[in-house]
Amino acid sequence: MHEWALAEAVIAAATQIAAKEKLKQITEITIKIGELQQVETDILEFAFQQLKPANLKNTKFHIKSQKATLKCRVCGNTWLFARQQLDPAIVEAIHFIPETAHTYIKCPKCSSPDFEITEGRGIQLEKVTGVR
Amino acid sequence: MADPRTSIINQRLKHINRIIAVTSGKGGVGKSLIATTLALTLSKQHRKVGLFDLDFTSPSTHLILGTKDAQPKEEKGIVPPTINGIEYMSLIYYCSDKPTPLRGADTSNVLIELLAITRWSPLDYLIIDMPPGIGDAVLDLIRLVNRIEFLIVTTPSQLAFETVKKQAILLQQLHAPIIGIIENMKMTNTKNIQQQTEKLNLAYIGEIPYDPQVEDAIGDETKLLSTVIAQKITEITHRRL
Numbered sequence A: 001m002h003e004w005a006l007a008e009a010v011i012a013a014a015t016q017i018a019a020k021e022k023l024k025q026i027t028e029i030t031i032k033i034g035e036l037q038q039v040e041t042d043i044l045e046f047a048f049q050q051l052k053p054a055n056l057k058n059t060k061f062h063i064k065s066q067k068a069t070l071k072c073r074v075c076g077n078t079w080l081f082a083r084q085q086l087d088p089a090i091v092e093a094i095h096f097i098p099e100t101a102h103t104y105i106k107c108p109k110c111s112s113p114d115f116e117i118t119e120g121r122g123i124q125l126e127k128v129t130g131v132r
Numbered sequence B: 001m002a003d004p005r006t007s008i009i010n011q012r013l014k015h016i017n018r019i020i021a022v023t024s025g026k027g028g029v030g031k032s033l034i035a036t037t038l039a040l041t042l043s044k045q046h047r048k049v050g051l052f053d054l055d056f057t058s059p060s061t062h063l064i065l066g067t068k069d070a071q072p073k074e075e076k077g078i079v080p081p082t083i084n085g086i087e088y089m090s091l092i093y094y095c096s097d098k099p100t101p102l103r104g105a106d107t108s109n110v111l112i113e114l115l116a117i118t119r120w121s122p123l124d125y126l127i128i129d130m131p132p133g134i135g136d137a138v139l140d141l142i143r144l145v146n147r148i149e150f151l152i153v154t155t156p157s158q159l160a161f162e163t164v165k166k167q168a169i170l171l172q173q174l175h176a177p178i179i180g181i182i183e184n185m186k187m188t189n190t191k192n193i194q195q196q197t198e199k200l201n202l203a204y205i206g207e208i209p210y211d212p213q214v215e216d217a218i219g220d221e222t223k224l225l226s227t228v229i230a231q232k233i234t235e236i237t238h239r240r241l
């Protein structure tokens, strides 16, 4: 349930944005979730429903998912993260701290751990809309 | 597009009274040993203490502390295990003893993730063991943690002190509070480092002798607490913390 901590972060961030833009009500929040972190969207949505503070009473949450792309810095190879090929304990470590991908995953072409997570690492706040 | 994680960090640290990063411009000067012993001696004085290892690529506090089998618990985030009375968090729990090569942006991401999801209890002190230098970890803590304070470690070597000087000047320019400088591994009585510290308008908060016995105390709380290093650190906590 560490999704709960991430949901709290999203709400804190959206609340800060709303304050800055003087929004009285937040109507919609769009977040993007990178597949590397394998966030359980059900748990995330449940956490949003439970946590909702007053200015988020009627907020609609949109959750988009994004494939995780890895690019080798040594040979230039690009590939997609696929959890199916990994041991469950490794999948769990990457779920908590996506950068541990560098501990367990190697470039399928040249075996280097020196790759870049170009897209789809974790959770991002894409858009917050509301009324003044 | 915004990173929501940074918005929650200071809320997570709200119930921690003091957040102290043990740092140095130089590597190998005793940061990890001092950070861990500091955490243990404060805990012995009945303070609630956390220890957080920020040296992600070369962690060592788990070895000095002698971490047992305890693991972080997943509970609306992650709850650090308590080891020898100290709440303890390290990336080691997620990469075990395997090499984890990380570039700058990766270390920032790990730092932000751990600060955003770790649920510390209300603490008197959170002690942070830093990697050497004035790179990502220092800059990120200043950027992200409102109440961060720095405790700088040097050795009697001018080589160490020159890097420490640069670090101290940087921290002063960024208005980051510096508790003072500890001179570690002292073998003679020279006042050289003390004088140079005072010239920088910084507090010289104590010296710790070189103790050839300490290697034998690594990983053993009782032995560690009976070293002269622990005695000196306890004195420093009485005077300065």
Ligand SMILES: Nc1ncnc2c1ncn2[C@@H]1O[C@H](COP(=O)(O)OP(=O)(O)OP(=O)(O)O)[C@@H](O)[C@H]1O
Binding pocket: B024, B026, B027, B028, B029, B030, B031, B032, B033, B034, B055, B058, B060, B130, B131, B132, B184, B185, B186, B208, B209, B210, B211, B212, B214, B215, B229
């Ligand atoms: N006062 C001391 N007397 C004897 N040995 C010491 C003393 N302080 C530290 N050491 C030893 O020196 C070595 C380096 O210490 P430590 O790992 O704490 O340094 P560090 O600054 O954390 O290094 P790094 O920059 O690599 O993180 C260790 O073997 C440690 O046990």
Ligand SMILES: [Mg+2]
Binding pocket: B031, B032, B033, B055, B060, B129, B130, B131
């Ligand atoms: Mg160290």
Ligand SMILES: [Zn+2]
Binding pocket: A072, A073, A074, A075, A076, A077, A107, A108, A109, A110, A111, A112
């Ligand atoms: Zn490659």
